[in-house]
Amino acid sequence: MKNTYMKKLVVACVATFAFIGLQNSTVEAITESPVVKGDNLLKLGQPYALTIDDIKQVNNRHNEGIYIDEIVQIPDKSKVLGIQSSELEIETPVKELAKPAVSISNQEKDLFARLVEAEAKGESYEGKVAVATVVLNRVDSPHFPDTITAVINQVVGKSYAFSPVQNGEIRKPASNESKRAVEEALTRTDRLNDSIYFYNPEIATDDWIRTREVVKTIGDHVFAK
Known part of the structure; x- marks a missing residue:
């Protein structure tokens, strides 16, 4: 008790x-x-x-x-x-992919990635993202067509605005890196100061393009407004 x-x-x-x-x-x-x-x-x-x-x-x-x-x-x-x-086993958190600010079809995304591959093959990943960003900046600009497909296929004078469309290089498949570059550019986290031009100063023959305000140089490409 x-x-x-x-x-x-x-x-x-x-x-x-x-x-x-x-x-x-x-x-x-x-x-x-x-x-x-x-x-x-x-x-x-x-x-x-x-x-x-x-x-x-x-x-x-x-x-x-x-x-x-x-x-x-x-x-x-x-x-x-x-x-x-x-x-318990500690799992490494998976980095969440940024939600695209621009939504496009898979077909248009493939065309976009093939252009980036053709224009920036041999360039760094950053350089590929920058090329894709220029295309998107053109879509937003009142001086260019208002869709990605129309910007890529734009004709200026008697030729296409992008040489890979003119010479057929755009028909080649895109690398995984170019596809990732397009996905990143679509998030629009860096608009590259609204650059709408890029060129290689070593081979560019158009003197007018050299008069544009330079924003950044990445690899062999100069990006300008």
Whole structure:
């Protein structure tokens, strides 16, 4: 009878301390409970919403056996969850792809990537993104057609605006890098200061293009407004 009274008293104290501990995270979250006749791990854990495995883990036990007057540590549930979560395999978060600011069909996207491949083959990834950005800037400009396909197929004078369309290079398949460059350009995070021209100063024969305001040089290409 005396042991039963003591057990009730200890449980009441533990419950009080557990409540206080929830209000103040600086309080130690481990409670010691003496075992009395009729106790088992399941019974000891019930007031704290703990499983047998929770108590076994904190007390470093491999079985459920306990004996009278033994002191069993009762952990705070949040501590148990912290231990369990630390044992889980930590997965590397996958970088979320930026949502395209411009939506186009797969067919138009393929044409776009083939132009980038033909115009910037041998250039860096940054250079490919820049070429794609010029095309998109032209779509936004009132001085050029208002779709990607129309910009790519634009005729200026007696020839196409982009030489790969003129010489047929655009019919060759695009590399994966050119496809990725198009996807990045479509997010419109960097408009390259609204550049609408690019050229290779080593081979350009048009003197007019050299009069345009230069924005940036990437690899062999100069980008201008």
